[in-house]
Amino acid sequence: MTSATTESSNHAQLPKSWNPAEVEASMYQRWVDAGYFVADPTSARPGYSIVLPPPNVTGSLHMGHALDHTVMDAMTRRKRMQGYAVLWLPGMDHAGIATQAVVERQLAADGKTKEDYGRELFVRKVWDWKRESGGTIGWQMRAIGDGVDWSRDRFTMDEGLSRAVQTVFKRLFDDGLIYRAERLVNWSPQLRxxxxxxxxxxxxxxxxxxxxxxxxxxxxxxxxxxxxxxxxxxxxxxxxxxxxxxxxxxxxxxxxxxxxxxxxxxxxxxxxxxxxxxxxxxxxxxxxxxxxxxxxxxxxxxxxxxxxxxxxxxxxxxxxxxxxxxxxxxxxxxxxxxxxxxxxxxxxxxxxxxxxxxxxxxxxxPRLSLQWFVKVDSLAKAAGDAVRNGHTVIHPASLEPRWYGWVDNMHDWCISRQLWWGHRIPIWYSPDGADLVCLGPGEEPPQGWIQDPDVLDTWFSSGLWPFSTLGWPDATPDLAKFYPTSVLVTGYDILFFWVARMMMFGTYVDRDPAITAGKPAGEPPVPFRDVFLHGLIRDQFGKKMSKSRGNGIDPLDWVELYGADALRFTLARGAQPGGDLSIGEAHASASRAFVTKLFNATRFALLNGAGPAPVPARAQLTDADRWILDRLEQVRAEVDTAFDTYEFGKACASLYHFAWDELCDWYLELAKAQLAAAEPGRAENTRAVLGEVLDVLLRLLHPVIPFVTEALWQALTGGESVVIAAWPEPSGVAADPAASTRIADLRKLITEIRRFRSDQGLKDRQKVAARLVGMEEVALGGQLPQVRALAALTEPAPGFVPTAALEVRLGAGTVTVEVDTSGAVDLVAERNRLGKDLAAARKELAGTSGKLDNAAFVAKAPADVVEKMRGRRQFAAEEVARITARLAELGHDEAGSERA
Incomplete structure (x- = not known):
């Protein structure tokens, strides 16, 4: 089958434009049905695991969640492509206070209270609510493309997780680390x-x-x-x-x-x-x-x-x-x-x-109350030592002092809550209240003994999340393969609460046989090896998003308006360790434009026969081909480094600028001339290079923008799915710096000609005759057709007389561009345009000069403001000189009036 035939069949799979709403839901379901996200603990591949920070069962996806999920999905998709057995485990938190409050409000609407039903019946009602109305966030996760293993979906009050809670409580109690005492606590009179x-x-x-x-x-x-x-x-x-x-x-x-x-x-x-x-x-x-x-x-x-x-x-x-x-x-x-x-x-x-x-x-x-507490001294010390010893690494390292400041000064933890919904404290009292007993899973209390009425703090069960979700306290294949988990992703604002509790519990159970079974000696006793802490999401003005300010954005609104890929790219571009990110509608719109640009570029390549084909030897390729392949390899290395250091913003920046500024703005334009070239094999080579570049680029982009890359990669390669495609490896081909230098000179030459054309009043695609002198001397003789095509220049006819000239200094020498604009420019319109530009430049020059000539301004204004003002004045002066010279060329004096 020829490349053209391959293109035709592949291209038929792509619509003329990208409409996310028409494809994203069905595409996601196909991934799920194919089992791409299901983790196999028996696989010989190395394990890589992330547990989703469990959102509240009452909650819905906000921008902070969307950032978390985008980053985690990007990491797990990349690792899956790199050949790991990947587990991204989803689940929800029972959210004791919030969930009980929701159901109590529903009862109140009917004039009832929980006391009217009693504890047992009320808890049943909460379970009913959970089954019917809880978990909105689940379908929202699907909407943004979360590649989680839904077969392992967990809930903090599932039977298995409840058994883990009871087991840890009893162990802590038996070790003397849980006690009951009157202490001052944060008390909510409304929630009681x-x-x-x-x-x-x-x-x-x-x-x-x-x-x-x-x-x-x-x-x-x-x-x-x-x-x-x-x-x-x-x-x-x-x-x-x-x-x-x-x-x-x-x-x-x-x-x-x-x-x-x-x-x-x-x-x-x-x-x-x-x-x-x-x-x-x-x-x-x-x-x-x-x-x-x-x-x-x-x-x-x-x-x-x-x-x-x-x-x-x-x-x-x-x-x-x-x-x-x-x-x-x-x-x-x-x-x-x-x-x-x-x-x-x-x-x-x-x-x-x-x-x-x-x-x-x-x-x-603040209220003195009889409560249950965890004695945290030894637990907190172990959590601090885990970071000190390098068993868990915090990204960025600059947040380590805040970690130590918290765990090294932690107070005993009040774990009891005066609620009915939650894990009930496994303590039973004798009928006379004189004795108590703590019972583990499966143990029955003596006849007539009464269980403690309180439930455990929600953070107690979520603190066990990294290992309770994998089957602990049993020794399971999931624990053996996927624990400790690879990385925890969360905002730095909850570093001291949830993360600390997970670290305390993880180090506490570190020697449990269920944890150590099948593990190599010396396995770090931690629940996760890395902690990636991102910053807060702020609006476009830098203000923290919140309900009270009314500046929050529903991420699902952006999915509907711009597509899931645009939402994800917007968030990932700002995701750096410890750094806050500001976003607004303009950012989402720009991300959508990037997705569209990528779609159109791939569609152009397919229309011109690009597809999977071996890339010819370097000797058979043009400078443009070698340059784009070398840049692709550089970007691949940059993306790998950025992903490995959790600098997702850097990865996205490299991919964005390569795709937009180099591939689309330059190589595709140069490729058009190559595709039309008469030299044997030139067009076929270009198609092979285009296919290779897009194949690698789409795979590099897939972790962040999975939907559009899936559609484009399938159309380009005919492969089953980019989800299970191999992550790009080093090319192993030596770079050609000389070719890159020549392309840099070519880009500078074309850019300067385009600027010169604009100064001459020529329209963008208006063709004019031009002679280029010195191209051979700067080793660009073979690029003359590309220059003429991209700069809208034609061959000069016999008797050619230039009306204007430009000298472009390049690394290897100078190229002179002589242009004949006679008959190509509307002189009256051009004089009027330049006259307006000259007036504006003179006004700017006068204004900036007035300020800089004012000694008081220079003395009192900040140095950077003064320096910026000087730059503006210099630019205005240069513009006045440039426009004046151009008007003189058009037969006008300095005042802008026409000379006879």
Whole structure:
């Protein structure tokens, strides 16, 4: 079969234009049905694995997810093409707080509460909701092309994962690393549960700073002034603290002061925590409702009365404020103290940072509560050492200090939540509450014993995700092949929460027989070898995307408007280790234009007979052929290096500029002349080179833009699928720098001629006669047909008289281009155009000169601004000189008026 015949049959598979909406869904389903994404743990190929950070079952895909997924899909697609047995494992998190809240809102719409149904029936309702409405993100993942192994889809409350949770809990409990105690926690009165640090978002809010007088109202009797933004908490004060070296209060330390509302006598204590320079140097201590006060209370063995119930209402104070909401009490307490003359100062508004529940939006309440905790000292140390020892590598390395700062100073982890939906804590109490027992999987409690009502923090089960999803605690083929996982991809903003918990659990179970089975000695005891941390997604103005700002973008909107490939390319172009990326509609539109350019280039190649064929020996190729093949090899090496170092933006930049600036803008144009050449074999050689370049380029681009590359690669090669095609290997052919130099000279020559033509007022494709002198001397004699074709120049006729000339200095010498523009330019229109350009250039010159001649401006403006202004003035002066000279050539004087 000839190349032309091959092209004809292949080209029939391509439409005239690329319409993503018509092909992406069916193409993705074909990949799934073909089993391309199914991982084989019995394969002799080396394993490569990534577990998807599990999105909430209540969630939908946002731009942060889309970035994560694009990067992970690109990595796994490349590794699959490189010959690895690849597992990209999907799944979802049960999202205890968020999911329970969704179902409770549905019940509330019918006037019901979860208590109306009871725990067992309510949990059934949540499972029903999960089956019917949960997992929106699943079809969204398909829409953007995620090549995950759907046969291994996991959920954190699946039976197997629940068994892993219970197993780890019991081991930690038996090792003395889980305990129950009264500690201060982040409390959500609306959700009525403790919440995680990661679910607390701090925001600057306007409040009031109230200064209160404790002790006597008489100035000559013992008293102190303290300031607070939470007046209601004074109902739980059990001390006033001062610095031990503060001379103002030395005589008061050890004495007591009258509490203005409860009437109790509370001690004055000395503690180094107090800053004597801040305010009055004295602070009120409410141990049960402030983290710092709790620490002071522990050091001084202070009483710790809890003055609020689980709903945030004042409780147990024995005052008229009992039963009031905390915010109402704040006002009422201040009013009573003001009436008694104890409010000595008020500052309004007072801007201060307040923690808010991410789920409910309300201010969180630090609250003393009986909870379950993990003792993290040894676990956190192991997680830190894993990075210190190089077992896990963080990309970029610049974020390592933040990692150590977190794990080296971690507090014990509150793991209990006062919810019904989640993994119930496997602790049972005797009927009289005197004894308890922790049970592992399959163990039954004694008759009549009662299970702890709380559930585990969602982060507990997701912390086991890298190995629980692979079948642990059983020794499975998946664990043997794919654990430790190869890389974790996530944003740097959750480095200290989810990543730390996975590292703690991964290093804790590292010597488990199920983990070590079949592993070589010395296998790093970590859940993943690399951690790639990307930055935040921001809008086109550099602002962080958020619901409150209203600047978020639904990635599925971009899929609908521009196609999945355009969305993915936009995100991948900005994906660098640790770096934030700004995106907007213009970026997506530009990515769509790139996809279209690639499609049109391939379609042109197919129309001209390009296809799979052996590339001839270098001696049979033109300079243009050798140059594009050499550049292709350079780009292949750049892409490999960028992928291996997680610099996806660099990989995309190399591919983009090669495809657009070199292949499409130059080689395809040069190839047109070669395809029309009369020399034997020239056209066939060009088709073979075009086919080779596009084949390699499409395979290099496939991990990032999988859909269009699949359609184009199949049409070009007739292969089954680029998904399972081989990743490009080094060509092994020595580069030809001389050919590249000649092509660089050729490109410069054509570019200068095009600029010269524009200066002469010629239209882009308007052909004019020209003579090129010196082409042989600079070794470009054989390129004369290409120059004439790309610069719209024709052979000069006998008697040719040039009207203008251009000298182009190249590396090997100078080429003179003589052009006859007589009759080709509308002199009146050209004079008018140049006159307008001259006026604009003179205005710019006058404006910039005026500023630079102003000594005050030069002295006060930043150096870079002054330098930029000088550049503008120089360019304007050159434009005035150039346009003036051109007008003179056209018979005009400097003022732009026509000369007789």
């Amino acid at each position: 549960t403790a919440i995680s640090d990661i679910e607390v978002k701090h925001a600057e809010v306007e409040g009031e700073l109230v200064s209160l007088r404790y002790g006597s109202l008489a100035d000559d009797e013992p008293h102190v002034i303290v300031a607070t933004t939470r007046v209601e908490t004074m109902l739980g004060d059990t001390a006033v603290a001062v610095h031990p070296d503060d001379e103002r209060y030395r005589d008061l330390v050890g004495s007591t002061l009258y509490h203005p509302i409860t009437g109790r006598q509370i001690p004055v204590i000395a503690d180094d925590y107090v800053d004597p320079e801040f305010g009055s140097g004295a602070v009120k201590i409410t141990p049960a409702h402030d983290p710092n006060d709790f620490e002071i209370g522990q050091r001084h063995r202070l009483p710790m009365p809890t003055i609020m119930d689980e709903c945030g209402r004042i409780e147990g104070t024995g005052t008229e404020f009992d039963g009031m909401d905390r915010f109402e009490a704040r006002v009422r307490v201040r009013e009573r103290l003001a009436a008694e003359g104890r409010v000595v100062a008020e500052k309004r508004p007072y801007l201060h940072s307040v923690g808010h529940s991410e789920r409910s939006g309300e201010p969180i309440e």
